[in-house]
Amino acid sequence: MKPRVRFAPSPTGFLHVGSARTALFNWLYARATGGTYILRVEDTDQERNRPELTQQLLGELEWLGLDWDEGPVFQSEKLERHREVVQTFLEDGHAYLCDNENREVEGSVLAEGLAVRFRMPQGKTISFNDLVRGEVAFNTDDLEDFVIWRSNGTPMFLLANAVDDADMGITHAIRGEDLLSGVPKVLLLLDAMGVEHPTYAHLPLLVNEQRKKLSKRRDDVAVGDYREKGFLPEAMVNYLALLGWGPPDGVEIRSLSEIVKIFNIEDVNKAAAFFDIQKFEHINSSYLRDLSKEDFMNRVEPWIGGKAPWPEENFDPEKFSVMADLIQEKLRTLSDTPRFVDFLFLEEPDVDEDSWKKTMKDPQVADSLLGHIADSFEECEWETDVLKDLVTKAGEKVDLKLGKAQAPLRVAVTGRTVGPPLFETMSCCMTREEVLKRISDARKSL
Ligand code: GLU
Numbered sequence: 001m002k003p004r005v006r007f008a009p010s011p012t013g014f015l016h017v018g019s020a021r022t023a024l025f026n027w028l029y030a031r032a033t034g035g036t037y038i039l040r041v042e043d044t045d046q047e048r049n050r051p052e053l054t055q056q057l058l059g060e061l062e063w064l065g066l067d068w069d070e071g072p073v074f075q076s077e078k079l080e081r082h083r084e085v086v087q088t089f090l091e092d093g094h095a096y097l098c099d100n101e102n103r104e105v106e107g108s109v110l111a112e113g114l115a116v117r118f119r120m121p122q123g124k125t126i127s128f129n130d131l132v133r134g135e136v137a138f139n140t141d142d143l144e145d146f147v148i149w150r151s152n153g154t155p156m157f158l159l160a161n162a163v164d165d166a167d168m169g170i171t172h173a174i175r176g177e178d179l180l181s182g183v184p185k186v187l188l189l190l191d192a193m194g195v196e197h198p199t200y201a202h203l204p205l206l207v208n209e210q211r212k213k214l215s216k217r218r219d220d221v222a223v224g225d226y227r228e229k230g231f232l233p234e235a236m237v238n239y240l241a242l243l244g245w246g247p248p249d250g251v252e253i254r255s256l257s258e259i260v261k262i263f264n265i266e267d268v269n270k271a272a273a274f275f276d277i278q279k280f281e282h283i284n285s286s287y288l289r290d291l292s293k294e295d296f297m298n299r300v301e302p303w304i305g306g307k308a309p310w311p312e313e314n315f316d317p318e319k320f321s322v323m324a325d326l327i328q329e330k331l332r333t334l335s336d337t338p339r340f341v342d343f344l345f346l347e348e349p350d351v352d353e354d355s356w357k358k359t360m361k362d363p364q365v366a367d368s369l370l371g372h373i374a375d376s377f378e379e380c381e382w383e384t385d386v387l388k389d390l391v392t393k394a395g396e397k398v399d400l401k402l403g404k405a406q407a408p409l410r411v412a413v414t415g416r417t418v419g420p421p422l423f424e425t426m427s428c429c430m431t432r433e434e435v436l437k438r439i440s441d442a443r444k445s446l
Contacts, residue, residue, distance in 0.1 A: 003035030005172045007068075008161070010042040011053035014222040015060040017275065018176055018206045018214065021240045025203060026174045027066045028241065028263045038168065039071035044160050049076050060223045064233050065256065073168065075160050082155040085163050085193065086116050086148055094119060094192040095148060116149035118159075118189065126184040131174075131201035132268045138184040146185055158182055162189040165198055174201040174265065201265050204244045205272045214275055226280075230303060230334025232291075235284040243273040253286050281332040289329045296328055297321070303337045310338075310345035319344055319429045326420045326428075340420050344429055349415030349438065359407040359417060363446040366408045369398045373409055374439045382432055388423045412442035 007026040009019055030037035041057070043049040058072065089095035090108045097105040097114045105114055120143050127137035148159040155163075165173065165186075180202045190197055206214045214221050226236060234255065241259050242252055245268045291299065304320060320341060327340045343349040360366045372394035380386050388402070395405025410422050413435060419425075426435050 001171070003030065003033045003171045004038060004169050005030040005033075005035050005174070006038040006040050006165070006168065006170050007066075008040040008042050008164075008173070008175075009057060010045065010157075011050070011057050013053050013056065014224055015057055016214075016216075016221050017223060017226075017240065018221070020060070020064060020223045020236075021206070021243050022175050022203060023061060023066050024064070024237055024240050025201075025245075025265070025268070026172075027068075028260060029172060029174055029201075029265050030069075031260045032263045035172070036069045037067075038073070038170070039068040040073045040164060040168070041071075041075060042157070042160065043074055043076045044079075044155055044157065046154065056224075060227075063227060064223070064237050066237070073164070075164060078160070078164060078167075079155070081167065082160055082163055083110065083149075083153075086110060086155070086159065089118065089148070089192060090116060092192075100151065110149070112153065113151050115147050115151040117145045118148045118185070118192075120145050121188070126187055128183065128187060128197065128200060130180075131199060131265045132204075133180070133202055133270055136180070136183070140184070140188075143184060148189070158185050159189060162186045163193070166190060166193055166195040170198045172201070173198045174203065177202045177205050201268065203268060204270055206243060206275045207272045208275060211272065211274075219275070220277075228335075230336070231280070231284050232287045232299070232334075235280070235287040238287070239280045239283050242279075243275065244268045253283055285329075285332045288331050288334070291328070293324065293328075296324060300324070300334050300337050303334050304341075308338055308345075309342055309350070314345040314347075316345070322428050323420060323425065326424055330420070339416070343414040343419075344425075348441070349413065351411065351415040352417075355411050355415070355417040359411045360442075360446060365398055365400075367443055367446050369394060369400065369405060369408060370412060370439050370443050372397050374436055374443075377432060377436060377439075382427055384423045384427045387426055391423070408442075409439070413438045 005026050007023045009015075009023070027037050029035070039061070041054050043054065054072070061068075086095065087110050090097065090110065095116050095118045097107050097111065098117050099105050099114060110116070121140050124140040125137055126140060127135060130136050146156075146158070148156050150156065183200060187197055208214055208219050212218070220226070223236070227233075237256050238253060238259070241256075241263075245263070246252070247254065247259070247262055248267070288296070304315065308315065323341045323344065327337070330340065331337060373391055376390040376394060377387070380390055391406050391409060392402045395402055398405070406422055407417060410419060411417060413422070413426065413430070
């Protein structure tokens with residue numbers, strides 16, 4: 001039988017990276033096994049049952065390229081079915097009515113203002129084989145009767161979850177470890193309905209650098225935040241795939257289509273996975289480097305267009321196109337782009353204070369060095385190698401090697417110590433007059 005695999009998010013207004021990883025692992029499992037990938041929106045919480053929250057969620061999944069074969073199915077539309085199952089449980093004695101004070105109430109018909117609890121059997125062991133965690137067992141003596149229907153006439157999460165999995169013929173449910181403790185209750189509900197259990201796989205917790213669970217307060221947890229920062233979707237899915245899983249051959253940077261070929265859910269490990277932003281940036285920069293020029297130019301558009309820090313009329317697309325070749329391999333994210341080129345489109349460079357302090361800490365040396373550079377730039381050929389040579393010579397006059405000698409010049413011209421290749425940038429994208437003016441302005445500020 002073909003696996004039927006579902007991703008069943010509750011819309012929260014943003015897609016959490018942990019949830020995105022769950023979406024991905026279900027998708028990978030479905031694609032790797034030739035199964036069907038189903039999207040079910042668990043929107044029974046009335047406050048969160050808002051179309052814009054769901055749209056936002058679907059938009060992020062599409063951005064990541066995790067296409068689904070069936071759905072989205074909305075849990076909120078299944079209310080009648082949930083009620084019917086709860087009613088059956090009341091009739092066959094699996095569940096009972098109770099009032100606001102949790103007291104059992106006689107009767108077997110659902111009624112307004114009354115909740116319903118499922119009766120926990122005594123002295124039973126409930127076990128199942130989790131694809132990640134292996135054999136997991138719970139004793140029912142450690143569990144209590146639990147609410148499956150609220151007195152306001154809505155189903156509780158576990159009930160809706162179990163009924164929908166059963167009705168949709170779900171065979172596999174891959175999800176976060178935080179949901180593990182609910183499984184025995186769901187299995188009891190499925191048994192009471194007389195249907196088979198899906199196979200579960202619980203993915204390890206995501207933690208930050210301090211080994212603490214990722215939290216909205218402390219960490220950037222929304223996929224949308226990473227999108228805004230200029231991470232590429234293909235880098236994001238690649239990185240998410242590495243959270244708890246690793247390719248057997250150790251080659252971590254690879255496309256989703258390649259991952260599908262080697263993905264095996266049983267290779268996922270139990271230990272918490274560190275969400276390592278530096279590693280993510282490294283992967284992103286690798287994807288950025290490999291983009292064709294055309295693709296790069298398309299993707300970077302928002303950062304040099306609407307979001308750019310310079311006056312629109314100053315922007316010169318031809319210059320930027322030249323710069324793109326020089327900077328593409330240096331970027332960690334697309335949002336780094338303006339910092340690498342802004343000095344070309346601003347009247348004056350936006351000088352970074354730390355860079356200034358670091359490179360101009362001896363004002364006399366800096367002034368003398370910049371003076372030599374300016375003199376030699378006055379009438380030279382305006383070419384990369386010539387400029388480099390002249391800065392080397394100016395450096396020698398104040399006893400500085402090229403590496404150290406070009407730093408104050410870079411800060412004078414670009415405002416920062418880190419940026420595009422300096423000599424090429426000056427020769428290709430700036431005039432002699434512009435460079436000399438910036439050197440002179442920097443000397444005045446010393
Ligand atoms: N709707 C649940 C959540 O977003 C997940 C349910 C499941 O995967 O079984 O936490």
